[in-house]
Amino acid sequence: MTDTPDTPARPLLDATQARLLGCLVEKEATTPDTYPLTVNAAQSAANQKTARDPLMNLDAGNVQHALRQLETMGLARQHFSSRADRYEHRLQAALDLTRQQTVVLALLLLRGPQTLAELVTRAERLHRFGDADEARHAIERLQQRELLVVLPRASGQREDRYMHLLCGDVDGAALAAAFASSGAAPAGAASHDPALAERVAQLETAVAELRAELDALRG
Structure with a gap:
């Protein structure tokens, strides 16, 4: 694929990053009261035993590292607070999607x-x-x-x-x-x-x- 200024490049994610990005999009719609997600909430979402394939068992350290990598790629954004850092997805904006x-x-x-x-x-x-x-x-x-x-x-x-x-x-x-x-x-x-x-x-x-x-x- 030849990218132009109007066509964002396709990112390349690992399995953990992909799972967390999907979770951020899902929870934005299904649990708006607790979105953006804390690292713990993102970990729980990623490790759900339903509506997930394959099943994962990610620890908090891996989750936090992957969220920071997504932020570096422009696919997530961190919100700082006095209680806990939270993350929101930027998938739609970053790739210019509907x-x-x-x-x-x-x-x-x-x-x-x-x-x-x-x-x-x-x-x-x-x-x-x-x-x-x-x-x-x-x-x-x-x-x-x-x-x-x-x-x-x-x-x-x-x-x-x-x-x-x-x-x-x-x-x-x-x-x-x-x-x-x-x-x-x-x-x-x-x-x-x-x-x-x-x-x-x-x-x-x-x-x-x-x-x-x-x-x-x-x-």
Whole structure:
């Protein structure tokens, strides 16, 4: 991709930075009362056991270091206070994205490859897409800017899956083969009743967010 003054360069993140950036975007929408996030709240968000793929177990030191690196890249901004330093994302501004595009990227950062239907459903608490076409348009614009890629379809798969490129280029064929060999959807997706499983995941996420809020208040 040839960058022009009007096209911000694509950042290159490691897995920890990617997870935290996605968390900052998510919590801005879902827990506005405790946003920007403290390091402890960001750690709790990154280590959630629901709505995350893969699962992580990051310590506070790694989280703080990654947040500072995101700030250096212009993707996060630190707020200083007498009680605890807090961080907010700058993803939308830094890459000149729409809200729709920002939400799609955040979901991919948090949960890995997903279909259009999964993205629309899971975006509900961050941004309610008017219809699938609105989400598809955001995906197409991200693809044009080489921030997202369409993965090859796995054997028996009827829908395309999409993956962000903020951690560099991906081996689409290998990912497709992994889906095919597992015979199941990615972690967090449902095999029998997707709508019910997603509602359960949302409830579990809400509980995790309440715990993070309590941790933040105690901190």
